[in-house]
Every structure is written in C-alpha cells, then in structure tokens.
Amino acid sequence: MTTLTTAGAPAPARSKGVRHAPHTRKARRKAAWIGLLAWIVGIVFCVPALWMLLTSFHSEPDAATNPPSIAAPLTLSGYKVFFGAGGGASPWPPLINSALSSVLSTALVLALALPAAYALSIKRVRKWTDVMFFFLSTKMLPVVAGLLPVYLFAKNTGLLDNVWLLVILYTSMNLPIAVWMMQSFLADVPVSIIEAAQVDGARLPTVLLRVVAPVAAPGIAATSLICFIFSWNELLFARVLTGVRAETAPVFLTGFVTSQGLFLAQLCAASVVVSLPVLAAGFAAQDKLVQGLSLGAVK
Known part of the structure; x- marks a missing residue:
C-alpha cells in the first residue's frame, strides 16, 4: 500500500534488506590484496638502496664475494676512505x-x-x-x-x-x-x-x-x-x-x-x-x- 505525503504525492517505497554503500567481505579482501601488493612493490624498489647501505658497511673483500655475504662483519672503512682518511682526496x-x-x-x-x-x-x-x-x-x-x-x-x-x-x-x-x-x-x-x-x-x-x-x-x-x-x-x-x-x-x-x-x-x-x-x-x-x-x- 502506497503512503501519501502531506502534499498528496506518493512517498517512495522503502526497500528492505538493502544497504547503502555496502562494504562486502569480497571488497575488503580485494582491498587487502591490493594493499599487500603495494607493500611488496615498495619493498622491492627499496631493496637496492638498502643493499647499497649494507654494502657500504662491509670491507672490500666481503663486498666483492659472490654470492654476497649478508652476515659479514660491519666496518666504517669505506666511509673513512671517502672522507679522506689515509691520504685520499677530500670530498x-x-x-x-x-x-x-x-x-x-x-x-x-x-x-x-x-x-x-x-x-x-x-x-x-x-x-x-x-x-x-x-x-x-x-x-x-x-x-x-x-x-x-x-x-x-x-x-x-x-x-x-x-x-x-x-x-x-x-x-x-x-x-x-x-x-x-x-x-x-x-x-x-x-x-x-x-x-x-x-x-x-x-x-x-x-x-x-x-x-x-x-x-x-x-x-x-x-x-x-x-x-x-x-x-x-x-x-x-x-x-x-x-x-x-x-x-x-x-x-x-x-x-x-x-x-x-x-x-x-x-x-x-x-x-x-x-x-x-x-x-x-x-x-x-x-x-x-x-x-x-x-x-x-x-x-
């Protein structure tokens, strides 16, 4: 049965069981996968910079090993040479x-x-x-x-x-x-x-x-x-x-x-x-x- 408004026009029927802007489980799962993919892509792009940072704290023999050694001892010798230690050129x-x-x-x-x-x-x-x-x-x-x-x-x-x-x-x-x-x-x-x-x-x-x-x-x-x-x-x-x-x-x-x-x-x-x-x-x-x-x- 259609209800009437004060102006005499029929009021819009209310639908039962319909949500406005639903956030379903499928949509949330899709957003989670997209977020995970974005994190993976960001980490992949950061890996070369992080590897360069780690290598800078290694000695020359450890940095030249193949495959590279992640657990090699850390040292500041590379930075000392860069800043002119041992008679090198000043940066x-x-x-x-x-x-x-x-x-x-x-x-x-x-x-x-x-x-x-x-x-x-x-x-x-x-x-x-x-x-x-x-x-x-x-x-x-x-x-x-x-x-x-x-x-x-x-x-x-x-x-x-x-x-x-x-x-x-x-x-x-x-x-x-x-x-x-x-x-x-x-x-x-x-x-x-x-x-x-x-x-x-x-x-x-x-x-x-x-x-x-x-x-x-x-x-x-x-x-x-x-x-x-x-x-x-x-x-x-x-x-x-x-x-x-x-x-x-x-x-x-x-x-x-x-x-x-x-x-x-x-x-x-x-x-x-x-x-x-x-x-x-x-x-x-x-x-x-x-x-x-x-x-x-x-x-």
Whole structure:
C-alpha cells in the first residue's frame, strides 16, 4: 500500500534488506590484496638502496664475494676512505660545488618560472599553447647533441672548470620542466583573490610573492625539489666541462672506478653520503611535495 505525503504525492517505497554503500567481505579482501601488493612493490624498489647501505658497511673483500655475504662483519672503512682518511682526496670541494650549483640554479629557475607560469596560466598571453609546446620542444634535443657546442662556447669564453657555467646550464636545462609544472599548479589558483589584491593596489611583484606564491606553495616546493634533484644528479656536462676546481659529487664518484678495479664498498659508502642531501630535502618537504604532485589530480 502506497503512503501519501502531506502534499498528496506518493512517498517512495522503502526497500528492505538493502544497504547503502555496502562494504562486502569480497571488497575488503580485494582491498587487502591490493594493499599487500603495494607493500611488496615498495619493498622491492627499496631493496637496492638498502643493499647499497649494507654494502657500504662491509670491507672490500666481503663486498666483492659472490654470492654476497649478508652476515659479514660491519666496518666504517669505506666511509673513512671517502672522507679522506689515509691520504685520499677530500670530498668536501665536490660536495660544495654540487650544493652551490644546485641551490643557485634552482633559485634562478623559480625566479624565472613563476612569472612565466603566471603569464601562461592566469594572465594568459596570446597563443600560450604554442609557447608551452616551445618549452617542451627544448627537452626533445638529446643532451649529447648539445655537448660539443657548449664545450666550444665554454672554451672560447674561459668558463671551463667553472661552477658558474654549471649554474647557467642547470638553469637552462630545468627551466622548461619547471614552467610546465608550475603552469599546471598556478592554473588552480583562484583568480578572485588575485583580482582582490589588484583592486587594493597590489602590483605584479606583490601579487606574485604575497598572493600567488603562498597559495601555490606545494607546487613550488615540488618543482624546486625536482629541479634540485636533476641538478644534483647531473653527470655528463659536469664530467666534460669540469676538472679540479668545479668537480661535482657525481664526478667524484667516478673516481672509485679505477684501472685497479671497482672498489665496491667505498663506492657504496660514497653513494650513500652523496644521496643524503637529496633525501634530507625530500623528507623536509615531504608534505608539500605530496600535496604539490597530487595538486589538480582530482577535479
């Protein structure tokens, strides 16, 4: 029998025994298997890094055994050699050069990419899609193809073995990807708050620094961290264009592969130390990095 509402319209019949948004046992079992698979994949990806860390605490004979010995005695000899014990080369100049070139180039990239992304996302210029394609097309050139012209330019200008040349190169290499990333981040910034700031008399530098930058902070953090990682890990240009004064940390790592053989324990110890700045930066900006990389993923 159909019941009537106060307006005279029939009320919807209530179905018995039907749950809204049911969480069945099959769905829970499927979610558990997916979670277990995600843990397995994560552990598999972490195994090489954990193995490198363990090998760095082994002696050279134990690190070179085949199959490798997990229960070998631990030692700090690899780290002592890396930090110059026994008359070895000091790692501090290469680490300082890497930090200097990476930090300065990342700062320059952000200073140039923020206004460019603002013009391409919020105050869009004419044919902005063509501009975005131009930025993307600069990444299609293989790095090796530009190595000889860059080397000749550095040689003729006296910039060989100079850390400032690396700053310029890393800025130009990371700027296209930074503009692409920040354009998508700034596209989600509400235009109303920008217009309100402009009504109050704020000029473009004030709008960028005090309005747009705080709102897009997660995206800026993600962009800066990625540019820092790319600069810190770059090897080809640094290997060819530097010598002694501007040698970077990745170039310093190649010194552990000599004609006498591969010093595996020392190389693993050096790799762990060189990886620490990137890991520290990632953990420091972890919340903003995750938020920035997922910004705009769900509409």
